[in-house]
Amino acid sequence: MTLLLAGDIGGTKTILRLVETSEESPALQNIYEESYRSSDFPDLVPIVQQFLLKANVATPQKACFAIAGPVVNNTAKLTNLAWYLDSERLAQELGIASISLINDFTAVGYGIFGLAKDDIFTLQSGKQKPEAPIAVIGAGTGLGQGFLIKQGNHYQVFPSEGGHTDFAPRNELEFQLMKYLLDKHDIQRVSVERVVSGLGIVSIYQFLRDRKQSIELPEIAQIVRTWEQEAGKQEKSVDPGAAIGKAAVQKSDRLCEQTLELFVDAYGAEAGNLALKLLPYGGLYIAGGIAPKILPLIQNGNFLLNFSQKGRMRSILEEIPVYIILNSQVGLIGAALCAARL
Template identity: 80%
Template sequence: MTLLLAGDIGGTKTILRLVKSSDAPGLHTVYEETFRSGDFPDLVPMVQQFLAAANTETPDKACFAIAGPVVNNTAKLTNLAWLLAADRLSEELGIAAVSLINDFAAVGYGILGLSKQDLSTLQVGKHQPDAPMAIIGAGTGLGQGFLIKQGHQYQVFPSEGGHADFAPRNELEFQLLKYLLDKHGIQRASVERVVSGLGILSIYQFLRDRKIAAESPDIAEAVRTWEQEAGQPEKTVDPGAIIGSAAVEGRDRLAEQTLQIFVEAYGAEAGNLALKLLPYGGLYIAGGIAAKILPLLQNGSFLLNFTEKGRMRPLLEEIPVHIILNPQVGLIGAAVCASKL
């Protein structure tokens, strides 16, 4: 029996979980707690408090998923004055093996620990057990990554594919691209500027400014508040989430048109990733947005744009496509990663 510590560390909150790993399949949660990250000067006292509350022995291994870049097992959190290093954490906590990984890499490992109940399948395809797997996830940004099988285990590889160029495919998307270039005074626009939470807002502003449809008072107020708070480190509203909810509920025409463009662009970019990797092991849609707009992803337009790649369509129709429903996939991935240390 091996005791593992998994952590999902963000600027606002941190979730810690103790997990037992044994010869029996699966990882079994022993204890879990959520903390306000800003209440602690460092991760070490938080973990010490957590272990004391769990009333357990020191874990054998630990893995922490970090919302930010990880270089040589060190990380500096963007919105938190923490500088983390795996060797220091190992020494101060007395844990023999400690690893730091990017939060999207943790999602990649998390795929290996999901059950069928954690997924909504958009396309069954023809699964190949030894083929690559791909991950794409729209949230604050647009994460992308992939898994390659090496021997009996998978290796997770990060990617910066979300920063590739946004490629418009019709007249409206060309107008959207020009709008983004002019609005931000830039020479190119990444796909992340369209397929992300901020992308939802940008599409909405584009349609609003062209008076495609009338605004609802509540959404208009949320968007104006966000625009007035530009430059502030913390916003009081999340207009992307509000627009998405209104579109799912079918109560706002402008929001519905916004999400239609968003879902089509999301599907097209997922198809681009699939063309580059041919992930017959499955393409997994992660991120905080997908589960919240599930009906819109299931209505057919995502898959239509995913497979709409000319003579490559037959290849893409064979790739299994799944939406991850479990919001703790990153925490699961941290535990899986810890088990492999």
């Protein structure tokens, strides 16, 4: 039996999971899991030490940690936390023979292969080709993008910074949104991540609110105002993106509904842009925390309409399978699978 340690390391929360595998049964068996508030610790090492002590197990042979931030040569500095992680130092201090650090969105790519049937919702069946590339896009705190290429019997995951490409407005309303963001933030360009992300949902709401698109209801207004007043703080007391999305799904606030309509349109268009660049007939997977929460709004047809609305390329995009990942722990699953391959 081989004991593996997987981790999903974020600026707010760290989740650790012990899994077990064997030659007789290569499938991963979950043994133990805990979640920790990252800011309560000065480094990852004491979290792992506390976790293993509580789990009361032998030291794992291998470990893989998915990091919310760029990973270069198995080192990483977390985006929203003053941690600097080095796989060699971690291996030495924890006594684990082999440790790998990977970007959190890379972990999502690996995690696709550990998902159960119920973890995936098919948005467009398309015509899947087993040897073709796979694309992954996911709106959450930011906008992650990546792709997978088959190499022998395995896929290799390649992250990208596609979320930082330029936002491309396609109609008068979107042009007005871009102008609003340029002026509001005094910037020279607008990345697609400023629109297609959790922060993007808030930005779209502010844009529609400020142009008096619809009446602003007090409950959502108060949440957004509180968030605006807490600008600059690392930890916020409210999550306006989640509140706006929930109100839109429940159809309880017209301004929130309009916000999500514009968001879903832009999300579908950017997914289509990624699909055109990669032709992922192996499937385009929509990850991130937002999509499962607004699934009815994505199912209504506007996402796929904007996904495939690419002129002469429409027929190509209609043949690409599109899936939504419903399991929020896909990154943790991916880290475990990556550890198994070390």
